[in-house]
Amino acid sequence: MNNSAFSFQTLTPELIFNSLATIGINVDSGLTALNSYENRVYQFSDENRTRYVVKYYRPHRWNRSQIIEEHQFTQQLSQADISVIAPLIINNSSVHEYQGYLFALFPSVGARQYETDNLEQFDSVATMLGRIHQIGAKQPFEHRPTIGLQEYLYQPQEILLSNAIIPNKIQTDLNIILRDLIKTVEQHWHNDWQPIRLHADCHPGNILWRDKAIMVDFDDARNGPAIQDIWMLLNGDHHQQQIQLTSFIELYEEFFLFDNNQLKLIEPLRAMRIVHHLAWIIQRWQDPAFPRAFPWLTDIDFWQQQLKQFNQQIEAIKAPALKLISIM
Structure with a gap:
């Protein structure tokens, strides 16, 4: 075509x-x-x-x-x-x-948008996601890919460093900092997890509410670690996220056992999502909808901020991972 x-x-x-x-x-x-x-x-x-x-x-x-x-x-x-x-x-x-x-x-x-600060809705999502993963674990996708460094880091790196959209003044620094970010992810990434069928883009915008939570848009579905469908639902500072995570997993585990070892993957997965998202926009730039929606992509100020975010993410990956805590 x-x-x-x-x-x-x-x-x-x-x-x-x-x-x-x-x-x-x-x-x-x-x-x-x-x-x-x-x-x-x-x-x-x-x-x-x-x-x-x-x-x-x-x-x-x-x-x-x-x-x-x-x-x-x-x-x-x-x-x-x-x-x-x-x-x-x-x-x-x-x-x-x-x-x-x-x-x-x-x-x-017809439904309302999911409210991230509504405890009833948060609990409903936790229960629903446990049930989704229970079924998702019964068999993997055969034709869809599995989340990994190749798709989410190495291929995006090639796209980011071989295009004419990013300002020339930023390319050298981007190459250095992106390489450092990828190296840091590699050092903290592990494959010791059960691949299950995931929604894989489980952010609040893909959840609706009508008496109970409704999950929409499985377009990005693929195999991966269960934590991929959980970490994007957390917000606030480190302690607040630990409280949310603990409450979430308690309800989630009524249907599917969570592997605590996957908590170490949250910040590497966040880094992978950031890099993959930027490359996705660049890869789609020939679609007129993308320059209209993301006009800031060619601005040097945006990329300078992006480099700061990469450095912050490197530190986040190196910091202690989220853990389940006592909230009694």
């Missing part, structure tokens, strides 16, 4: 209407674009006033087998009465194709 398709420039309303018609869905409203940079996601109503969400997957990111694995995982969770938004099965398939675009249809669910 050519670059214009990679950037979704060929994904016109007419193409969307026609693609939905091929699976028996006739759009009877306008298309409301929902927040998504990696894919294109739209809400609409059909002729029966049923609301749906349709997702068009970015070409060349996941293949059909990898998308099907994600869908099968969410369907298993839904069948276990876990609150996730699973795709609809139409014509015996959850993945459809039209003019080179793979797409899926989902029910539209």
Whole structure:
């Protein structure tokens, strides 16, 4: 597929209407674009006033087998009465194709945004995530990757150091500090953990609330350590995070046993996410949506702050890891 398709420039309303018609869905409203940079996601109503969400997957990111694995995982969770938004099965398939675009249809669910300072909601997420991991541990993904240094550090390093977007004045310092960060991660990373199927992008923005927590957007799902789905839900200073973590794990372990050895991976995983995220933006720069959304990426002030963050993260990795504490 050519670059214009990679950037979704060929994904016109007419193409969307026609693609939905091929699976028996006739759009009877306008298309409301929902927040998504990696894919294109739209809400609409059909002729029966049923609301749906349709997702068009970015070409060349996941293949059909990898998308099907994600869908099968969410369907298993839904069948276990876990609150996730699973795709609809139409014509015996959850993945459809039209003019080179793979797409899926989902029910539209009304809900509020998850509140990070709400204890009831926090406890609900802990219980839900324990149940998700209980099922995720039954078998690994076969076609999706496993979280590791190659995807999250080495490949992003190549992207960051071989592009024309980052200001020249910062390149030398970036090379040195990024190399130090990667070396520090290598020294603290270990593979002594059970790989399970994860959400893998479990930040508060991917959680909704409607009487109970609802997990959405499994697009980044892959194998990895359980802690990957937990650390992004913690906030505050070191002590506050330890209190939150202890409360979280107590509820989580009602369904899935947590390996305390994974606590050492939190700061390496944070570093990996930071580096991977920056490379992801640069890699997608040809998509017009990215320069509009991230205009600061070409500013030298941003990169100077980023270098400071890298140095701070090096120190965070070297510092004592979070631990479970007594909160009685």
